[in-house]
Every structure is written in structure tokens, then in C-alpha cells.
Amino acid sequence: MIADAERVPSGPALGDRLLTLTVGPPAAGGTFVARHEGRVVFVRGTAPGETVTARLLDDPREKADARFWRAEALDVLEAGVDRVPTVWEEAGVDGVGGAEWAHIALPAQRRIASEVMQELLRRAGVTSFPIEQVQVEPAPHDVDGLAWRTRVRYAVDAEGRIGMRGWRSHEVRPVGEDPLSAQAVRELRLGEWTAPEGTEAIDAVAPSTGPASVVLIGRDLDPASVQIPESWGDADVAVRNARGTVMLRGEGTVHERVGERMFTVSATGFWQSHRRAAELLSDVVRTALGVPEGGSAWDLYGGVGLFSAVAAEQVGPEGTVVSVEGNRRASQLAAENLEDLPQVSTATADVTDWVTARRGGVDTVVLDPPRTGAGVELMGLLATAVRQRIVYVSCEPATLARDLAAIEKKGWRLADLRAFDLFPHTHHIESVAVLERATS
Template structure:
């Protein structure tokens, strides 16, 4: 039997009252008929005209943009970026909200995810309910912190650099990005043509003058003549093999955090906000309170930021095992931690490598998993190691809450949780949760 054709509702407009914020940079509303809308560019309590951007009749929900504001929230401001708004650049979700309101929205999302997925109130999670701005980011409404030290520009068919529109491959041409760090802006990526390129990533390291541009060509694309406004190393990504080829300059940048310099190879992960690495290391170490001579794990360890911080505090008799799946990151981590003889870095997925180590007990664990989280099986294994404290670093509230629920099932409780606004203007929030074994009978 042939399925009946569905009718697209894209372009339809509804006058709605905006409800609570939801995870993902939008708010929830309902039409007069009860249809759920996920509405961007709106704020709770507003009355708006919402235009559907995705969805069809019979869908569980529709996506929409607020195209006219009928009754505005007191937290609304004019978006400072000329490229923000319905149908424009998708990089910033909350340009239209005051800075304090942005943090309250993120706190509301985190609290809702904790309640729904982990069964925890803020008080039970040891959280004061606030999202804290990074040092220097607490600015008046209308002023934008220039925090993004790594910007990946998309390139359109004519070779112009821009940023992707929300949930789209279309490129919004820009002449500058307001949240880009000065070291990125000074490269002038938007002023140059990038014919044949799929994307251009610009990196401005923190704590050094290192600058890097990584070019990803379209199939058959040839490397353009690169003449940027500042001296910079240029890399080319092989789209078939995924290899990175140096054109000129260093194949890495030097990032500074926790009093140490870290080599980060082309395409390697490093926190984007210039204050993020130090902020997170401080939160993790204050939560774990490492003791001399202890044994620690650093899982999803990247280039060794937390492993180095642990090794420095555990002393000559302490030991750290780091596990990381990325080959280049492992090479960098081993280089960065070469002066710590009791640090070992293993390459592979955590769920595969950790069981092979034969480790049955540790004192401390740090895990900073990808956006999807660690998952039930990995959490269960970690809980079996009986660490006295575990630090969980998370960039996604839903994944964090799910994994905290799994830890709860495995006998651990959340001692403390802190939330940091390391991605201003966006819906993203970074969290550090400190866990410890639950008291018997609790």
C-alpha cells in the first residue's frame, strides 16, 4: 500500500506565545491547534509570529523562526551582529538576549536536563543554579566578547568565506565575525577569495603568537596562492585520506594553560575560549583535590591538558594514564608530557583500551568525553574502579545528565557541579561535575 503524500508546512506562519527555553537554542510554543513549535530568535514570555522553517503535516514538532515580535521580553535587545537573525548565520543563538539573560537561559536548560534525565534537583547536584561568565566576559548589553580563537569558515561557490546558516549547507557571506578573537580577525580571512576550497579554519593560539590556517579543498580543488595579512602557517587537509599536509610554517600551534605550553597539531582539539582551559583545570583540580602519590586516569585526554595538571600535582610517586583515540592528539600528548616519566598515554577508544589495561582500582578519574557522552557501559566500568573522586567535564547538558544518572545507578553521587559560559551568544555551556561514592544506604 502506497503511503499518502505529506504536505510541507514550510513558510506557514502562526501567532504564538513563547513558552520555556529548550536544549538547542530555541524555545517551545504551541499553535492554537496544539502543534509543537521549536522557535529560534524568540525569548520566553514573548508573543511572536513564527514562520515554519522545517516540518510537515502530522510531524511531532515543527521548527520555526520568530519573524515578527508582537510583545517583546524585557530581556530582548537588538542583535549587535548584522549577520544574525532569521535565515541568517546559524552560529549564535542568543544575539537577541541580554548577556545575563543568556546565562539564565542556559541555567534553565541545564536544570531541566538534570531533572528529566538524572532525576536531580540543582541542590542535589551541589549546584547553585548559576552559569558563570569567563573572566573578562561580563560586558554590558550590546557589547560582544571576542572569544572564539578557532573559527571554521565555509566557502561558497564563488570562493567567498562565510558561516553556515542554521541547519543548512548554505553560506552566509560575512565581512567579519563579532565573536572571533582578535588574533583570528587580524588574519583577514573574509577579505580573500578561496576558490576551490570547501572550508577555511583560522586558529589564533592562546599564550603565543602562533597563527594557523587549515584549508580543506573541494574534490579536485587546488591550493590557492595564500597571502594573508599576517605571517601564518598554512596546512592543507587531504579530503580522501584525511591527512594534513604542511604548505609552510609549523604543523602545530602552541597553547598556554596551567603554567605549561601545549603543542596542538593541525586539526587537534583545544578549548576555543582563551580562558576556558585554565578555568576548567582550576575547577577540576579544586574538585578532585589530588594527593601526592595517587593514581589517576585522564580519559578522552586530547593533547594532555588534564593529564599534565594531574601529574604536576601528584608528584614523583604519582602516576597518570591517559587514553585518547586521535593519533595526532596522542603524539602531541606524549610530546607535551615527556617530562613526566610516570605518565603514559595510550591510543584507542576508552571502552576498548581501558579493559585491556588490567587496572582494577584508581584514586582519581577525569573524563572529558565527546558531545554524545561516555555512555552506560563506560560509566559502569569507571564506577567499578572505586575512585575516591571523579571529575566529569561536559559540553552537552543532556549527555552530562544521562551519564550522571548512570553514575547514580552505579553507586556514585554528585558532590558538586559548576557551569561556565565559555560560549557566549550561543546555547552551549560547559560543566564540571565532581562525583564521589555514595554513602551506604543513601
């Protein structure tokens, strides 16, 4: 145990800096708060109430004045009540990243995520909703939080070995059973294959219908060097290099069914990752949106049109829906996916620029930005442009909280907020916020 910063040896060997820590409440980013001689230490790889031996990730000499240090748990001296045998041996400290809560019981993960979300909302200053009511719900029928990931990026090392990177590390580590990935991704058995020279990453997709997709990515990767292994079955295969994308098999798109509707998605384009997410979020948005028949809606950050389809059902043939999406290919696919719905039009544009240039308002908006969130400027524009309701779908509670606080100041209130465990065994949370004018 380090008594004080002065006694810590200098040098690059971070592993030498060991502390014994008693772990307290959760913090953002999947870490937990401990204290060492009054200083906050954010620890990963642990759980509330544990005593652990942790390796300091910051140099206490260089960071002697820092408000906090970061550490990762190496040994559990006293386990907390939430600890269970990990669902993924290869994950965690010194293992692959992306399953940082695999050693925590699933109900406890949701309780902890709820606490984190509530704290983020409180700190952002959201006041119009009883924050303590926000509880992370499981995806329907999810009993173990496994086999949910339908979009997986694998990393490839210089020898062509396929794995995933460690947390904040460039090292490629083996994935073993890869239990969070959907069955069709696991069946590709990528961990057993050696990628050809020049492969830097591999995107594997398990769509809800039709064959899986494998895209090999590498600036100098030669498509002629790829020998498709038998384990890939009838999967579509493509190579993306500096010159563009070459299809070795298939069309470069996958097909997703949501209810009765089919969506075509680019093999490397955005689609909700959890195998139940598209259906669940469509249902939640349908209930929340409530756009009147003959009314108008904008689907901002619309992707290939998932929520535009929901809005189009509600406004009917007399209404209007505009899907606004920055990615040209996704926007084009949205137009094709929804061509049977003449009330839908698409715009390929930056959302903030598009809303800024727009004359006249709209009844309702659904927006689903990337992790960076919509931003205060866009929330201000929407506060003026939207007449009835805003449904904000978010995969990052910190930016959601910031944006909710911003629009509250413009005379809107948070009418509902539901949170979902669509990334089990990680700290990530999906949520849907419903905003209404405070005076309505």
C-alpha cells in the same frame, strides 16, 4: 495565522506557514516553547515572553500527528524583557548559525542556560544534588561575550566566497564583523578573500602564543593554486586534500600556554575553543580532583594532555597518570607535551575499550568526552574501577545528565556541579561535575 492544519497550503514553500506565537520557557537546542492549539512548537530566534510571527519548519500536513512542530521567529510583535540589539547582525534566522542567542542580554542567556541545565538534570532523574543550585557562571573577566572563539570553521561556496552556514542549512552566508571570533582570527579578514577552486572549508586558529593558523580543506584542492594574501601576516598555512596535508608555511601545529606550561596542538586538532577555557577548566579540575600525592589518575579523552598535567602536579613523581586518547596525533603530542613528567604515560585507544581491558582500579579519574558523552556502559565501568573521585568535564548537558543519572544508580553521588558560559551568545554550556562514592 493558521487556524488548523487542514487550511495550510501544501507544497514545499515552508515560508508560507506563518503562525503568531506567544513564547514561553526555554527548551534544549537554543529554542523556546510556544503552543499552537495545544501543540508544542519549539521556536528559535526568540526569547521568553515574546509574541512573534514565526515560520513553521515542519509541514503540518505531514506532521499532523506529531507531538511538536518546529518554527523560527521572523518578526517580533512584542519584544521580551531579555531582548537587546543583536551583537551580530549577520547571525540568527536567515543568517549564519552558531550565535543563536546574540539578540538576548548576556546575563539573561546565562539565566536561561541555567534553567535548561536544571531541567535536563531533573528529567534525567539526578537526585543526589540540589539541582536548583546549578547556575551558569561567566568566564573570568568576560564582560561582553565577544572575541572568545579561537577555533573557527568557515564554509566556502562554489564561487570561493567564505562565510558560515545557516542553521540547518547548506547555504554559505557572509559573516560581516564576525564578533565572536578572537581578534587574531578576525585580522585574517577571510570574509574579504576568495578561496581557490576546490576549497570546501577553512579552519582558522588563534592560539594563545605564536602565529595564527589557516588550513584550507578540499578533497580536490591543489596546493599550488593557493596565493597567500597579505592579510594573513605570518600565519601558518596548510592545505588538506584527499592525498593528505601539505604545509605551505609553518609546521602544522600551534602553541598554547596554560600557566607556565606550553602545549603543542595540531592545527586542526582539539583544543578548548574559548580563549580562557583551558586555564579556567584546569583550575576547576585542579580544585576538584584532589588526587593524593603518590596516587593514581586516569585522564580519559585526554587530548594533548591538558588535564594530565594537572593530575601529574598532584600525584607528584611517585604517582601515576595515564592519558587515554583515541586520536593518534593528539596522543603523540600529549606524550611530547608532558615528557618532563615521567609519572605520565599515554595510551592511544578507545576509552571504553581501554577501561574494559584494564586490570585493577585507580584513585581518581578526569574525563572530558565529546558531545556524545561517556555513555552508560563507561559510567558503569568507572563506578567499579574508581576508588575516590570522578571529575566529569562536559560540553553537552543532556549527555552529562544521562551519565550522572546512570552512575548515581551504581552507588555514586554528585558532590558538586559548576557550569560555565564558555560559548557566549550560543546555547552551549560547559560544565564540571564532581562525583564521589555515596558512602564515602
